[in-house]
Amino acid sequence: MANTVEEKKFSLKEVLDTFSLCLSENKEVYIEHYVEGWRGLVRFMNSLGSVFSFISKDAVNKIEILANLLNGENGTHYITIQSMVKYELDSGLVDLTQRDKHPESGCRTLLRLHRALRWLELFLERLRTSSEDSKTSVMCSEAYNESLAQHHGWIIRKASGMAFCYLPGRPTFFEVMNVGTPEEVVAMLGEALPIISDVYNITENVYTQHELLQLP
Numbered sequence: 198m199a200n201t202v203e204e205k206k207f208s209l210k211e212v213l214d215t216f217s218l219c220l221s222e223n224k225e226v227y228i229e230h231y232v233e234g235w236r237g238l239v240r241f242m243n244s245l246g247s248v249f250s251f252i253s254k255d256a257v258n259k260i261e262i263l264a265n266l267l268n269g270e271n272g273t274h275y276i277t278i279q280s281m282v283k284y285e286l287d288s289g290l291v292d293l294t295q296r297d298k299h300p301e302s303g304c305r306t307l308l309r310l311h312r313a314l315r316w317l318e319l320f321l322e323r324l325r326t327s328s329e330d331s332k333t334s335v336m337c338s339e340a341y342n343e344s345l346a347q348h349h350g351w352i353i354r355k356a357s358g359m360a361f362c363y364l365p366g367r368p369t370f371f372e373v374m375n376v377g378t379p380e381e382v383v384a385m386l387g388e389a390l391p392i393i394s395d396v397y398n399i400t401e402n403v404y405t406q407h408e409l410l411q412l413p
């Protein structure tokens with residue numbers, strides 16, 4: 198059951214709780230909760246329809262790579278992002294200039310989700326401050342263009358842009374979050390954002406310190 202992502206209904210509160218468990222007292226990021234947070238987000242995306250399945254397939258693939266590393270024989274090195282980076286770099290397990298011997302290293306895989314977390318942060322901030330008639334497709338593509346798009350080739354950017362047009366409107370979006378009234382959703386987004394920003398910024402610092410932000 199731990200390796201599947203589609204059976205439970207999405208709840209924003211649950212995802213928020215999971216991301217808040219990511220940070221240790223000394224600000225290390227637990228991969229177990231990071232991966233679990235992403236599983237929750239994928240459940241949300243899956244509930245929006247099959248037009249998003251090329252996106253969720255890629256996210257699931259990356260989630261499973263990290264889950265397998267965490268549950269594998271070297272799992273103790275994959276407890277936090279900090280310990281993973283140290284272990285993989287010290288052991289020469291990261292392709293630094295081109296995808297070669299370690300095409301599925303934890304560092305390069307998590308970097309893809311990390312970039313997507315920035316998209317999420319930007320998108321949720323737009324949602325939080327949006328008005329009733331704001332378009333989710335516009336908010337989503339603005340957030341995408343400011344983040345992930347810079348790392349995607351032409352075909353993925355076009356396919357993503359087309360998929361965004363199929364996003365449901367703001368009221369349906371808020372409903373699927375399973376929080377309550379729109380005011381309650383906005384309040385919960387206000388709680389969620391600092392947590393997501395913290396996780397993002399700490400990860401960004403680790404990757405910056407080790408010059409890993411451009412891993413192939």
Ligand SMILES: CCCCCCCC/C=C\CCCCCCCC(=O)N[C@@H](COP(=O)(O)O)[C@H](O)/C=C/CCCCCCCCCCCCC
Binds near residue numbers: 256353357374
């Ligand atoms: C709180 C509730 C509201 C928001 C809920 C959002 C739910 C989002 C769930 C998942 C987001 C998708 C994460 C996508 C990860 C993409 C990682 C990536 O960049 N992969 C590319 C590079 O990988 P490698 O080739 O180097 O291994 C890969 O090429 C991408 C393939 C698929 C396309 C990715 C498009 C990303 C669009 C992100 C916006 C998602 C919009 C969903 C709207 C709900």
